[in-house]
Amino acid sequence: MTGSKEDSQDAPPVDLSAEGSEPTKRPGFVYFLGYGIMAPVARLVFRPTITGRDNIPRIGRVILASNHLSFIDSIVIPLVAPRRVQFLAKSTYFTGTGFKGFASRTFFTSIGAVGVERGAGQAAQDALDAGRNILESDSAFAIYPEGTRSLDGRLYKGRTGVAWLALITGAVVVPVGLIGTQEIQPVGAKFPRIRKITVAFGEPLDLSRHGSAESGKARRGATDEIMAAIHALSHQELAGKYNESPPAGTLQKLADRVFPRERV
Structure with a gap:
């Protein structure tokens, strides 16, 4: 599987070596207390339809994409x-x-969140580094390959950071298809509404056959496989492009044309 022109001309991935970095802290008491209270309440209120939970390995490194x-x-x-x-x-x-x-702080800690700065460059590197640290502690890590939420309900092209994490850590990837969550809290809504949702977990993907994490072709092929599996679960219309804001100005538009880059 091959990607677009911008993917085939990508630069090598940034060096996110864990050497010298501190392991990401695992959830503690607050997480277990919050989970113990919130999980049964959420199931009672929203009555989610859940399929494929047995597809998630109970131990070891796994990415929920x-x-x-x-x-x-x-x-x-x-x-x-x-x-x-x-x-x-x-x-x-x-x-x-x-x-x-x-x-x-208490709420997000209780659901297993790890705080990172948003943005490109160093911020993006730090985010991937945090994800790698989580996986290398043999934990489960959830990520959205689209990069940001879809405002029109379509499924956008996946960014290759998810593939890099899978290939560099050896983690299996479990695709996840969410249906109806946009009806619980639409963009701009201050409070959630009670709506039924579906959460479908697909079969684990071993992406090692695509090649090395250093290969742009391997990252693109692995990412496309992940997105195809998500699409099979969510049944969304495909957007066929990245979900991102337009370039800020003329110079940025020109730079994007002259120096196509891989979206991570």
């Missing part, structure tokens, strides 16, 4: 998975002050 329709996705996946799952969230959820900051 999901489509992304709503903010609520990052709450749903950890609450219905049969093992502890960690994912990345905006660092601002952990740095607030006062009671509101305490409540936000």
Whole structure:
């Protein structure tokens, strides 16, 4: 499987060697307390239809790669998975002050979130580094290959960071198809609504046959396989492009044309 022109001309991935970095802290007491309370309440209120839970290995390194329709996705996946799952969230959820900051920090810690800075360059490297540390502690890590949530309900092209993580750590990838979560908390809604949803876990994917994590072709092929598996579960319309904001100005548009890059 081959990618687009921008993928075939990608630069080597950034060096995210874990050497010298601190292991990502595993969820502790707050996580287990929050999970014990929230999971049964969520199942009672939203009555999710869950399929394929047995496809998630109970031990070892596993990436849960999901489509992304709503903010609520990052709450749903950890609450219905049969093992502890960690994912990345905006660092601002952990740095607030006062009671509101305490409540936000406690809530996101309780569902297994790890705070990271958003953005490109060093911020993107730090995010992948955090994901790698989670996986190398033999944990489960959830990620959205589209990069950001879909505002129109279509499934967008996957970014290759998920493949790099799988190939560099040896983790298997379990595709996840979420259906209906955008109806619980649409964009702009302040409070969730009660709606039925479906969470489908697909069969684990061993992507090692695609090749080395250093190969752009291997990363693109592995990512396309992951996205095809997600599509088979979510049945979304395919967008056929990346989900990203347009370039900020003329110079950025020109740079994107002259120096096509791999989306990670």
